[in-house]
Amino acid sequence: MNPRRAGAAVVCGGVTAALGAIGVVAGLSVVLGAPRQLTIGWLLPLVGVRLELDALSGFFLTATGAVSIAVGLYAVGYSRRERWARFPLVMQPVFVAGMLLVPAAGSVTTFLLAWELMAGASLVLVLAEHRRAAVRAAGVFYAVMTQLGFATILLALVLLASAGGGDAFTTIAAHASELPAGTRNAVFLLSVTGFGSKAGLLPLHAWLPRAHPEAPSPVSALMSASMVAMGIYGIIRIDLQLLGAGPHWWALTLMILGAVSAVFGVLEASVATDLKRLLAYSTTENMGLITLALGAAALFGSSGAPEVAAIAMTAALLHLLAHAAFKTLGFLAAGSVLAATGLRDLDKLGGLARRMPVTTVMFGISALGASGLPLGAGFVSEWLLLQSLIHNPPAGNTLLALAMPLSVGAVALTTGLGIAAMVKAFGVGFLARPRSAAAEDAREAPASMIAGMGLAAAACAVFAFAPGLLGPLLRPVLGVLPTVGGDAVGPELGTFLRLPGVAGSMSPALLAVALVVAVLLSLLLAARTGARHRPAPVTSALWACGADRLSPRMQYTATSFAEPLQRVFDNVLRPDTDLEVSHFAESKYLVEKVTYRTRLVDPVEQRLYAPVVRAVTVAAHRVRRAHNGSVHTYLAYGAAGLLVVLLVTQ
Secondary structure, three states, rough: HHHHHHHHHHHHHHHHHHHHHHHHHHHHHHHHHOEEEEEEEHHHHOOOEEEEEOHHHEEEEEEEEHHHHHHHHHHHHHHHOOOOOOOHHHHHHHHHHHHHHHHHHHHHHHHHHHHHHHHHHHHHHHHHHOOOOHHHHHHHHHHHHHHHHHHHHHHHHHHHHHHHHHOOOOHHHHHHHHHHHHHHHHHHHHHHHHHHHHOOOOOOOOOHHHHHHHOOOHHHHHHHHHHHHHHHHHHHHHHHOOOOOOOOHHHHHHHHHHHHHHHHHHHHHHOOHHHHHHHHHHHHHHHHHHHHHHHHHHHHOOOOOOHHHHHHHHHHHHHHHHHHHHHHHHHHHHHHHHHHOOEEEEHOOOOOHHHOHHHHHHHHHHHHHOOHHHOOOOOHHHHHHHHHOOOOOOOOOOOHHHHHHHHHHHHHHHHHHHHHHHHHHHHHHHOOOOOOOOOOOOOOOOOHHHHHHHHHHHHHHHHHHHHHHHHHHHHHHOOOOHHHHHHHHHOOOOHHHOOOOHHHOOHHHHHHHHHHHHHHHHHHHHHHHOOOOOOOOOOOOOOOOOOOOHHHOOOOHHHHHHHHHHHHHHHOOOOOOEEEEEEOOOEEEEEEEEEEEEEEOOHHHHHHHHHHHHHHHHHHHHHOOOOOOOHHHHHHHHHHHHHHHHHHHE
């Protein structure tokens, strides 16, 4: 790498990390201090740029800034190793700036401009390696989806601002109770559609498993850990705060979208063989869990159970932070593997634990957090969500009595499949023997990449072992959300969160102590018994099932590991499988080889998107006939359009 490009990598990585640090400082100062407001009138004609920071804005600023610091450090080494072009390097801090401006926006106009800055910069970064056809296809798909989502958000916010009497969010909030029911319902549906698309919720998730694998790994980390969280921010800000309490079907809509997204996302992750595609579907899963928690909080709040609503809302916020930590670490570790081997296919990896020990440990921490198991970053938040869902509903509330058990089942199924997906990713990708020459020749990542992963791993440790430290960060956020139980939270969040199972025997601290004690006792016992009965060492070949020696072909691959799950959920996944048996020429009874191929296509994309794309293509071809190049025809079109406008506005 030439010195200029190396210097650009250091500068752009440093600027990214610096912007992240500014976001963390600004966010914490607002969450732990007082709200702030800034208006820059000359920057934007007529309305100006309006920035308003409250506890909710500060929360998302802190999360985004922390992710950006880790990614900025990591990107210095990654861009040197992968030889990024200069323009994508410059766009990375622009992308971070856009994400920091979204939660800081205090008006509709500022919000939309920041949103487009974030979306445009992310598209440029997705297309960083545009010479590959797969990257170009993913970029086009992402561009279409993000602009359609922006159109629905634009329509929702314009409708909200026109009915709310102003462009500023504070003005809209003051008049929210006066909005007609039809307007509120329309804004809710449009905003959930637009923000849900950015969050990767079903059925508008299809861009996510396409764009994330093809984007550079630091960009994938930013998109999966921070950008999709902006969709969740939009739902909280517009639907839960500005619109206020709504009918029960609003909450049920969020719960259904969240449950379906969580189950479908983790099911696709459990059968994926592309490491980054697996992590992308895991993002859909976790955003689904967060949306389910938001819907549960809204339903509990409108059903007279504010304390339980606050527990569900706490679970959503805590899981958003935990997901940002372990998904950042997961994509950064996957990027280290990709930079070292050039591979994302789990079937061709393996044996990385000896060749990349630090990266293996980092990915293991991420996988543990994504599994939702004890001592993982995601355990406490998922446990809080389950505790809120199984809490006894108010007497006589049939809706809660029906919805909550179904939600518990969805969370339990998601957790089980999530464990299978992460065991497959870690076991097949990092353990056993290498299944390709590239995996055999892999080498550990450089220091700056390890430093970025180390920061994310430290954050995972905090969520796993000391989540109580986040109480001062979460309580002010709940305080600005009264419709979802914020009024029920006292001065100390830690004393408020005392449901059965949250503390006591399931306390993360006690679990950690118990694990350490168990490990120490096991090591002590093994040392004492081993010293007495240790046999003389003998070196011999392992049994290879009758073959000459062990080979990678005898190991589980990602495809074979997921085959039982694929068979169970065959009606949902609809895989395209092909089994070919080749015989020896001498006899058809002697099998030479058996070839098994399977191709998995997103069923939602296949059944929903493909017909729509075909219909749009047919319509476009028909409309094209009207473009005959005649000026007289185009003048006639203009006159007809003007006539229609006059008739409508008369």
